[in-house]
Amino acid sequence: MIIARNLTKYYDNFLAVDHINFHVKKGEIFGFLGPNGAGKTTTVRMLSCLTKISEGEAYINGYSVRDEKVMVKKSIGVVQDVANLFGDLTVRQNLNFMAELYHVDKKRVNEVIKQFELPADKKFSKLSFGFKKRATLAAAVLHEPPVLFLDEPTVGLDVKSSRAMQKLIIELNKEGHTIFLTTHNMAIAEKLSHRLVIINRGKIVAEGTPQELKSMFTKVLKIEVTVNKVRREILEELRDFHPRAQGNTIIFSARSFQDFLDAFYPVARKYSVVVLSMNSSGANIEDVFLEVTK
Amino acid sequence: MRNVYYIAKKDFYQYFIKPATISWGIIFPIVFAMAFIIRGKGINFLAPGLIAIAAFFGATSMASTSITFERRFKEFERLILAPLKFWEIVLGKVIGSFTFGLFVSFITAFITLPFLGLYIRDPILLTLAIILSNISFSSMGVFIALIVKDPRNIMIVINSIRLPMLFLSGVFIPLSESPAILQLLSLFMPLTYAVELLRFSFTYMTFFPLWLSLIMTFAWFFIFTILSIRALEIKY
Ligand SMILES: Nc1ncnc2c1ncn2[C@@H]1O[C@H](COP(=O)(O)OP(=O)(O)OP(=O)(O)O)[C@@H](O)[C@H]1O
Ligand SMILES: [Mg+2]
Numbered sequence: 001m002i003i004a005r006n007l008t009k010y011y012d013n014f015l016a017v018d019h020i021n022f023h024v025k026k027g028e029i030f031g032f033l034g035p036n037g038a039g040k041t042t043t044v045r046m047l048s049c050l051t052k053i054s055e056g057e058a059y060i061n062g063y064s065v066r067d068e069k070v071m072v073k074k075s076i077g078v079v080q081d082v083a084n085l086f087g088d089l090t091v092r093q094n095l096n097f098m099a100e101l102y103h104v105d106k107k108r109v110n111e112v113i114k115q116f117e118l119p120a121d122k123k124f125s126k127l128s129f130g131f132k133k134r135a136t137l138a139a140a141v142l143h144e145p146p147v148l149f150l151d152e153p154t155v156g157l158d159v160k161s162s163r164a165m166q167k168l169i170i171e172l173n174k175e176g177h178t179i180f181l182t183t184h185n186m187a188i189a190e191k192l193s194h195r196l197v198i199i200n201r202g203k204i205v206a207e208g209t210p211q212e213l214k215s216m217f218t219k220v221l222k223i224e225v226t227v228n229k230v231r232r233e234i235l236e237e238l239r240d241f242h243p244r245a246q247g248n249t250i251i252f253s254a255r256s257f258q259d260f261l262d263a264f265y266p267v268a269r270k271y272s273v274v275v276l277s278m279n280s281s282g283a284n285i286e287d288v289f290l291e292v293t294k
Numbered sequence: 295m296r297n298v299y300y301i302a303k304k305d306f307y308q309y310f311i312k313p314a315t316i317s318w319g320i321i322f323p324i325v326f327a328m329a330f331i332i333r334g335k336g337i338n339f340l341a342p343g344l345i346a347i348a349a350f351f352g353a354t355s356m357a358s359t360s361i362t363f364e365r366r367f368k369e370f371e372r373l374i375l376a377p378l379k380f381w382e383i384v385l386g387k388v389i390g391s392f393t394f395g396l397f398v399s400f401i402t403a404f405i406t407l408p409f410l411g412l413y414i415r416d417p418i419l420l421t422l423a424i425i426l427s428n429i430s431f432s433s434m435g436v437f438i439a440l441i442v443k444d445p446r447n448i449m450i451v452i453n454s455i456r457l458p459m460l461f462l463s464g465v466f467i468p469l470s471e472s473p474a475i476l477q478l479l480s481l482f483m484p485l486t487y488a489v490e491l492l493r494f495s496f497t498y499m500t501f502f503p504l505w506l507s508l509i510m511t512f513a514w515f516f517i518f519t520i521l522s523i524r525a526l527e528i529k530y
Contacts (some may be wrong), residue, residue, distance in 0.1 A: 050374060052529075052530070070379065071377075074377040076375075079373065082367075082368050084368040084369050084371060086304075086369050086372070087367060088308045097300065099295075100296075100300040101300060148465070156409050212496060
């Protein structure tokens with residue numbers, strides 16, 4: 001759905017995005033994770049025709065970003081890092097204007113106002129930050145584009161609005177939008193994306209599923225499980241994970257948390273052992289992030 | 295063409311009552327008009343200039359305000375993101391400010407002409423002249439607003455272009471009485487041809503021939519529009 005080949009951006013002599021390659025598949029939420037100044041916004045701007053590509057190529061929905069701009073623009077909806085609908089217009093006027101520019105039936109405006117629970121007759125500039133983001137997202141999906149670019153959609157939102165936004169993103173993905181999501185928030189990248197890349201100083205430094213990324217960088221995970229009773233059979237069946245019992249707590253070592261869980265639960269069920277608590281220490285996506293961006 | 299209309303309609307609605315459009319686009323030309331009326335002398339000569347100024351300030355103010363506001367708040371990028379051709383964006387902006395300039399110049403004409411008791415020789419040409427000048431001025435405003443580096447400086451930039459033009463385009467001093475160097479300079483000012491056109495419709499007497507002014511007014515519109523489209527192509 002989105003292909004980038006040696007995509008590069010120079011601002012004068014400053015290299016902001018450095019020959020990056022990636023391929024976003026149809027129906028995916030693709031995370032683009034990186035620290036401040038990594039080149040995330042620049043990449044989104046290149047892909048959405050807001051700034052010229054310096055070197056390399058990009059294709060969206062089969063159209064060349066360099067040469068078929070209007071077709072590319074029809075295929076994408078963009079929520080930029082700033083909420084930039086027209087401040088003097090109400091939410092409805094904004095959406096009506098967008099509906100005109102995208103040749104969308106005005107009925108669709110009412111639909112998204114309902115779907116996003118927007119205050120239709122408030123001026124955009126008078127909305128709270130959270131609603132500005134929602135309204136901008138609503139404008140981006142008005143023409144039901146196959147591809148959505150979301151540049152830091154949850155930044156600056158409180159916990160509740162951030163959750164609501166994440167829920168919307170998942171819903172939109174289920175409705176069939178392929179989503180390119182930039183963020184510097186690891187938890188969100190991990191939770192939302194099917195696959196992700198980590199970008200640092202304009203270069204892609206890691207890529208894979210959140211799971212792969214974590215296991216790639218996991219040294220050894222320590223997992224503490226407290227159970228109602230320790231059974232010898234469990235220790236035996238799970239000896240690959242080097243169990244040590246301390247009272248009602250068993251300490252395992254594993255390279256991947258997921259592998260451990262997959263092995264542990266059937267065994268626990270088999271011997272009717274109840275898990276009271278489980279803690280793991282070791283690599284999480286934050287460790288991966290710090291590791292590859294240092 | 296539909297897209298052009300949508301953009302123009304939105305701009306007219308949105309910027310009609312902005313302080314910057316009102317002060318530079320309406321109040322400034324009217325104050326100028328008052329000064330003219332009070333002065334009262336050589337009114338036959340000055341009246342066309344008055345309408346030209348109204349068109350000049352009206353159209354350029356609207357164009358520069360609407361574009362620089364939108365550039366500052368990145369609203370302009372919504373237009374770039376939409377599946378529009380660059381010429382549609384440029385023409386939409388030009389026609390939005392053209393409508394405003396037209397409004398200001400006709401108001402100015404209707405308010406002041408009865409005071410001046412002027413005899414209009416050629417009302418049709420007058421109307422055409424007002425329309426053509428507004429078209430060329432709005433495209434000039436659009437171009438300047440698109441290329442100014444920092445949109446916050448637009449008023450300084452545009453006034454440092456508008457005000458000198460005001461004094462070099464034969465509004466106050468007849469071109470025939472200007473030194474040759476100023477006559478030469480005035481050839482490069484869109485305002486010159488607008489004033490000439492308007493003057494012709496009042497008196498049939500002008501410095502340049504009518505056909506030249508007609509062609510040049512249209513040519514300026516064409517040049518500024520092409521340059522604006524080019525500016526967008528270079529940037530995006
Ligand atoms: N218009 C510009 N002109 C010059 N340099 C720029 C411009 N825009 C961005 N940069 C530089 O390019 C680099 C990448 O910026 P970019 O905005 O893409 O980063 P980002 O990953 O989006 O960061 P953030 O998390 O802060 O949004 C930064 O060093 C930035 O200073
Ligand atoms: Mg950014």
